[in-house]
Amino acid sequence: MSTQIALVCDDRADRLHTWATKLEERLGDGWRVEEITGTELALLVDALSEAERPHREAGHPDANLTSDQSAMLRRVDDAGLLVLDSDLTPSRSDMDAIADGEDITRALRNQSGETLARQARALTTVGYIIVVNRYYGSRFFDLTMNLFETGAADLYITNDDIGDAALWTGTADGARFNPSYWPVLGARLDAIDRAVTVVEDLDAKVFDTLGIDPDLLEPEQLDVLQHVDDPHDATFRQLVDSPLGLRFPDAPVGEDAVRRVAASVLLRWLVRTVCSPQNVVSDLPHLLTRFPQLFGDDVAERGFWDAAAVKGAEAAVDVRFLDAARSPVSQLVGRPFYDLEAVRSLGPRQRTSTGPAVRLVYAEDTSRFVDPSEADGFRSALPGSAARRFVESLDRRGDEEVEYRPRTRRR
Structure with missing residues (x-):
């Protein structure tokens, strides 16, 4: 089996090495992590810019790539994962200590990971693209739930998230922060x-x-x-x-x-x-929250709710709703989704619950069901009738350092 390549790009070499180490631990055997900074990062920026020139300048001849630029683009072509820091402009102090510091600073000034993500997707055969620290440099929960809706990268995370167990496996390990909008990254790198x-x-x-x-x-x-x-x-x-x-x-x-x-x-x-809006297709946790009466006597058992919150490919399709399952959507997204109209049509013959249901709400910041007394409501910016959601508010409970933004959306 051939070795897959992960390219990690940042203007700060010390932070870059920390990211690369965390990625090596999570990616495991079969992957090689390569660090790109300084002169190589400037070369990557120049190579993508030159490759894009015929696209942005009407009538311009083919790109005039140097051999070094062509070689750099081939590295990106071969990469199964590309990780980019959002702000690629180096500080003067970082560059003063290395040769060609002024040239590197000039090449990277005002460069962003977002721009490189867009260019790499359009101009190379790179696999999964992640941009780090796009708006915030530390861990936060997006209360709008659509902050990155128009982003060019496949995923946006912060410096604190790179090696997080919940991000890679879907299961928090010794922590509780596990946003519902995070994929199970370890199973999604071949999504493209x-x-x-x-x-x-x-x-x-x-x-x-x-x-x-x-x-x-x-x-x-x-x-x-x-x-x-x-x-x-x-x-x-x-x-x-x-x-x-x-x-x-x-x-x-x-x-x-x-x-x-x-x-x-x-x-x-x-x-x-x-x-994400859960208004036309819905995953199992939100389906259970919305129509608990359709799940029979299972809703009286707390363990059933916990099992329904499992993320990723391990989340089983509920056999009661096979007719409502949307296979193409589920396969693309990486977890089961159901057609809400089809679920509603199944309603009359599915209402079999005879006992009281456990009353729980789904916490979007931890991807688990909790008692309503342990959650705070917020209004996301998602369209449709399911915009109101819940979070455990780990910051208010003193459990973990997580910012909730924008703060005005949470009560």
Whole structure:
């Protein structure tokens, strides 16, 4: 089995090495972590910028890449994981101590991980992309639950999260912070490659493939298709021309590159905009919260609620709702999702509970069910009728150092 490559990029060499060490521990055998900083980071920035030149400058000839720039882009092509610090502008003190410090500072000034993520997705065959410290440099819970909705990276985390057990396995190890919007990262690094197989036919219709009726979505959930006359007819190829796709959609791009961009757009939009609101498709924890009466006498057992909160591929499909399961969505997102309309249609024959249900709420910051007295309500910025959610508020209980932002959303 060939070794997979993870590239980790930061202007601060000391922090970069810490990140790389944590990644090596989590990725394990079969991966090699390579650190990119200083001169190499400046080379990466220049290589991506030059490769993009024919796209952003109409009539410009092919990119004039040096051999070193071409070699750097090949490294990105071969990487299964690309981790980028958000702010790549080095401090003067960091650069004064190394050779070519002024040249590196000039090349990296005002450069961001977000820009490199967008360029890398459009111009290379890189796998999963993570941007670190986009808005905050320490651990926080996003009370809007859609802060990164339009981001170019596949995942946004902070410096404190990189080696977190909950992020990589879905299970908190000695801690409780485990946001519901975190993936089980250890099982998602090949998500782009898997999504490419879904968009193989670029002219296939998006909603026919997903098994979702776009008429049931809120208008803002369809903003990604604002350039399409009728969302019912939207194709995967048209996702590439969306605000989440290519910045320069008129530039000539090969079909393989188009598929990878379409796969990335599909995943980001599906996870952040279609699934997170829980208004058309719902995962098991939110389904249980919304329709406990449909789960029979199981709802009287606390253990059933705990099992329903399991994240990732280990979360089993509830056999009572097989007819409502949305396989394409579940496969892409990495956990079971159910069609709410289909669940409602099953309601009359599923209401079999004879005893009182355990009264619990789902805490979005810890991904577990808790007693209402142990939770605080907040209003997310997600569309639909399920915008109001709950958190355990670990900061208020003194358990862990977590910021909850924006603070005005929590009561």
